[in-house]
Amino acid sequence: MREHSDPHIPAISTPGLNEPAEIEEEQEPARREVPGRSEATLRLAATAANLGLWDLDPATGEISGNAILSRLYGLPAERPGRAADFHAAVHPEDRGRVESALVKLRKDPGSRLDLEFRILRHDDGSLRWLHSTGSWVSDGRARRFIGITLDITDSKLAEQRLREASQHDPLTGLPGRGLLFEYCSHLLAMARRTRSNGAMLFIDLDRFKPINDTHGHGVGDQVLQQVAKRLVNCVREEDITGRLGGDEFVVAIPHPDDCYGPAIVAQNIIRSLEQPFHVGNLQLHLSASIGISLYPRHGSDLDSLLKAADHAMYLAKEGGRNRYRFFNPLDDGSDEREAQVETLLRQALDNEGLQLHYQPIVDLQTGMTVGAEALVRLQGAQGDLLSPDVFLPVAESSGLINRLGEWVLSEVGRQHVRWRQSGLPPMAISVNIAPQQFRQRSFVTQLSESLDKSGMDPAFLEIELKESTVLEDVPEAIAALVQIRKLGVQVALDDFGSGFSSIGFLSSLPVDKLKIDQVFVQSIGRDRQSQAIADTVLALGRSLKLKVVGEGIESADVFAYLQDHGCNQAQGYYFSEPLSAAEFEQWCRQEQSHAQSVH
Ligand code: C2E
Ligand code: MG
Ligand code: MG
Numbered sequence: 001m002r003e004h005s006d007p008h009i010p011a012i013s014t015p016g017l018n019e020p021a022e023i024e025e026e027q028e029p030a031r032r033e034v035p036g037r038s039e040a041t042l043r044l045a046a047t048a049a050n051l052g053l054w055d056l057d058p059a060t061g062e063i064s065g066n067a068i069l070s071r072l073y074g075l076p077a078e079r080p081g082r083a084a085d086f087h088a089a090v091h092p093e094d095r096g097r098v099e100s101a102l103v104k105l106r107k108d109p110g111s112r113l114d115l116e117f118r119i120l121r122h123d124d125g126s127l128r129w130l131h132s133t134g135s136w137v138s139d140g141r142a143r144r145f146i147g148i149t150l151d152i153t154d155s156k157l158a159e160q161r162l163r164e165a166s167q168h169d170p171l172t173g174l175p176g177r178g179l180l181f182e183y184c185s186h187l188l189a190m191a192r193r194t195r196s197n198g199a200m201l202f203i204d205l206d207r208f209k210p211i212n213d214t215h216g217h218g219v220g221d222q223v224l225q226q227v228a229k230r231l232v233n234c235v236r237e238e239d240i241t242g243r244l245g246g247d248e249f250v251v252a253i254p255h256p257d258d259c260y261g262p263a264i265v266a267q268n269i270i271r272s273l274e275q276p277f278h279v280g281n282l283q284l285h286l287s288a289s290i291g292i293s294l295y296p297r298h299g300s301d302l303d304s305l306l307k308a309a310d311h312a313m314y315l316a317k318e319g320g321r322n323r324y325r326f327f328n329p330l331d332d333g334s335d336e337r338e339a340q341v342e343t344l345l346r347q348a349l350d351n352e353g354l355q356l357h358y359q360p361i362v363d364l365q366t367g368m369t370v371g372a373e374a375l376v377r378l379q380g381a382q383g384d385l386l387s388p389d390v391f392l393p394v395a396e397s398s399g400l401i402n403r404l405g406e407w408v409l410s411e412v413g414r415q416h417v418r419w420r421q422s423g424l425p426p427m428a429i430s431v432n433i434a435p436q437q438f439r440q441r442s443f444v445t446q447l448s449e450s451l452d453k454s455g456m457d458p459a460f461l462e463i464e465l466k467e468s469t470v471l472e473d474v475p476e477a478i479a480a481l482v483q484i485r486k487l488g489v490q491v492a493l494d495d496f497g498s499g500f501s502s503i504g505f506l507s508s509l510p511v512d513k514l515k516i517d518q519v520f521v522q523s524i525g526r527d528r529q530s531q532a533i534a535d536t537v538l539a540l541g542r543s544l545k546l547k548v549v550g551e552g553i554e555s556a557d558v559f560a561y562l563q564d565h566g567c568n569q570a571q572g573y574y575f576s577e578p579l580s581a582a583e584f585e586q587w588c589r590q591e592q593s594h595a596q597s598v599h
Contacts (some may be wrong), residue, residue: 006438052149054134055082058106059142065149072130072151074121074497084511091118091127103188109136111131113147116156128155169243171462172207172228177259180250184302187240189255191295196255198295199262200273202309203231203269205247206287206321214530215282222279223286234268250306266290266324274322276526283527287322298327305370318390319593341386341394345380349403353379356411357578360587361549361571364563371428373464373551373571374412375578376404396436406436406446408547413454415581420457426590430462430492435469439476444483458488464515466494474505481510492549507544514541521572524561540564 013312043066046053052069056062063086068076070466073089090098094117101115113134116125134147169552175183184200191198205227213218225245231241231249240252251269254308256262270288291312299305308327316325358372410430422424432498437443452460470477470493481491492513497520516537523530534550541548549573550562555571562570579587 054147054149056145058145069149073119074123087445089119089122093118094118097335126565129153162463172230172243174243177244181302183240186251187252188302200293200305200309201251201252201262201266202291202313203249204289204313208247208286219279223277223284224305226277228259228273234272235265262292266292281458282529287319289316290324291316292324292576293327296445340396341391342398345391345395345400348378353408357573357580358584359578360576361569362575363569364567369588372584373430376406376408401436402440405434409450410454413450413456416456416460417454419585424585426460428460428462432464438465439471444480448487462490462492464492464494468494473526485510497537503540506540513549515549515551521550521552521558524558538567542566
């Protein structure tokens with residue numbers, strides 16, 4: 001029971017609910033009004049406001065009230081309720097609280113009532129929240145307790161929904177960020193007290209964005225719900241699984257036996273999320289990258305443990321996705337790492353530290369290699385090769401992307417000339433052009449100068465632009481593309497399929513090739529809707545007389561499908577991974593000698 005210091009409970013009398021009586025408000029005689037009229041007005045106001053009025057006789061313990069009070073309790077309005085009826089409706093869990101408030105009232109003549117409690121209505125048993133306030137009054141003869149009761153169910157429910165929404169993620173029903181942090185803080189406090197350990201798994205889905213982009217958020221949401229269920233199935237009951245937002249989840253494992261425990265949980269999660277997801281007729285594939293941090297080894301507070309797990313997750317992604325990784329204190333924070341990559345990149349640009357790998361592109365009719373895509377690599381500090389996913393964003397944000405692009409073009413030119421001189425059959429080489437590089441006013445000049453310098457035959461150079469790069473400023477792009485094709489260079493639209501270019505728009509674009517986005521190629525035979533996009537790109541290519549290249553081919557089935565459906569060229573791990581220049585040369589020579597031996 002809460003006691004308020006200043007509720008202004010109006011002085012009313014409800015003897016038998018009919019007869020007005022003279023009542024004087026005990027503590028505020030100055031507010032006294034003409035008896036009778038004020039009461040009638042009050043009754044009308046109470047009815048209009050749906051207020052229950054009541055009057056408790058301390059001598060008998062009886063309660064009398066207006067019709068609204070009876071209605072609030074689900075009692076017949078025409079029959080004055082008895083105290084026992086009102087008490088009987090009080091929710092069993094609140095009864096003790098209500099009774100002790102009434103006992104206190106009886107004992108203390110100066111006390112006031114301000115109480116929220118639940119009832120189960122007499123008529124339909126429904127649960128309602130009521131709020132009663134009241135105070136002592138004296139009518140000169142006897143002291144009575146009077147007050148009002150209001151149904152506050154709607155606002156209670158709204159309050160509850162708000163509380164739940166702020167604590168639970170409405171999509172998956174898992175604890176949201178706030179609740180997760182609250183739980184984890186308790187776990188940490190307990191681990192500190194009992195000197196036990198704990199583990200935190202930071203889970204980020206791989207390839208979730210393409211699902212949202214391709215199939216819409218409705219499908220994405222259903223996938224997230226299924227992911228949440230699988231996560232819960234992979235952990236013990238005492239572990240906590242929550243959603244941080246987007247496609248990021250956290251699992252907190254209190255007192256694991258050793259570090260193998262979290263590793264096994266991570267492995268189970270990876271296996272479970274590898275299984276296809278079914279939404280309607282769609283079959284979708286995902287994977288997860290997981291970072292693990294351990295308490296107390298990697299941090300003593302929640303923030304540092306979460307940061308450590310997040311960073312380990314980032315490195316797991318960088319290491320090729322679909323894997324877990326423990327935090328290693330020797331790993332730098334991401335800002336430092338970005339700075340490190342930038343330094344590496346600058347050094348590489350100054351000292352020829354970049355490399356190009358070449359992924360064979362095969363003609364689907366003849367099965368022969370007709371060209372390659374040049375893919376840039378950066379030598380890491382430990383002699384490892386960093387993938388463009390890691391350093392291209394740094395190149396873009398640091399403005400080094402144009403220098404990098406220039407280097408790639410000139411290196412491709414030099415290499416092509418070397419290969420021709422060594423007698424290799426002429427191969428078309430595709431070069432990826434970053435949006436920033438393409439937007440430069442001097443890009444066409446740069447391209448032409450680079451070709452002049454290396455002496456490469458422009459007919460064998462192809463540039464790849466992402467569909468989105470062209471869509472950014474269509475008239476500018478068309479003007480540049482016309483110039484580029486005048487040089488004799490071919491143009492391909494890379495990762496084509498999700499930009500929803502219309503046939504009308506495409507026919508106005510001076511391009512030669514469409515490269516079907518890997519996401520759609522890899523869905524062939526797995527997911528009908530994505531496969532339909534691959535089919536549409538093939539049909540578009542046919543009707544606009546553009547070559548279509550399937551990339552990311554990993555299986556014989558997909559290869560056969562593309563072959564049967566009129567795809568012209570293909571590249572993918574099924575044929576070969578990207579190769580160093582020397583390896584690609586060897587690949588071509590072997591193919592050449594094999595072809596000669598067959599004839
Ligand atoms: P992209 O142009 O779509 O290149 C294809 C990517 O798919 C390459 O990744 C390639 O190694 C990978 N790939 C090829 N076959 C398969 C397969 O069967 N399965 C799978 N899962 N992947 C396959 P990479 O080399 O990591 O390049 C990633 C992206 O980086 C490229 O995507 C391209 O957008 C960009 N990039 C690469 N080199 C350059 C460059 O020299 N300049 C610019 N601006 N961007 C580049
Ligand atoms: Mg490409
Ligand atoms: Mg591509």
